[in-house]
Amino acid sequence: MILRKYMSLLGIGSAHIDLILPKETYVVGEHINGYFLIKGGMIDQQLRRIDCELMMSDQLKGIEKIIDTRMIFTSKRIQSEELYKISFTLKLPTTIPVSTEEISYCFKTKLTFDEGVESIDQDIIRII
Template sequence: MSLLGIGSAKVDLVLEREDVRLGDSIRGHFSINGGTVEQQIKRIECDLIKIDVTNETEEVVDSSTILSESCIESEDCKYIPFSFYISPSLTPTGQGISYRFKTRLVFQEGVTSLDQDLIKLLPKAD
């Protein structure tokens, strides 16, 4: 059933805060909760996506991938530290621009688990 996504493990990106200044890092952790069966984790992919509502476009501005050979047992919970540097060259949130992290938990077999988290990019501190 996990091959169809039923009872599959889930990923949740838990951030220490939902806003970050340009040029700083945002921290948190990936929380991986096991499903009804053991699954082999292949990788965790996390993209920072810029959303321009004015032009109705989405653009991946940066990515991070964690390769893994670990298993998540049934009903188990794992925490993997997360840190992501926010480039000072990005446009701050506002004026039709927003950002989100799109996280994918990819298994050897089964449906990929997805999570999305909005963040607010603040102007660089003076």
């Protein structure tokens, strides 16, 4: 049990997060409804928060910009091997440029624990 605890502190066998979206392509101004799927690891872990950022990357200008952020504070304890869902909603701004070869979008999601390595997920979307 102690070995498993130390392994999860290093990120081996710890809980992880995945943002589940119904599709990959969205229209400017559309509401995105999905959920965060948290899968428990080898041991119980105390969650602290979930951060999810919609990022725009402009390859031509060489910049990455945060478009919108969702932050969820939680004190949920994820049991070993447990599946836990938290709903996610975001309305795309009407003023952002559409996806092109130079402009791309993704959601960067981070799950933070009281102890251990953070779990990170990235989901690419296309905006038309």
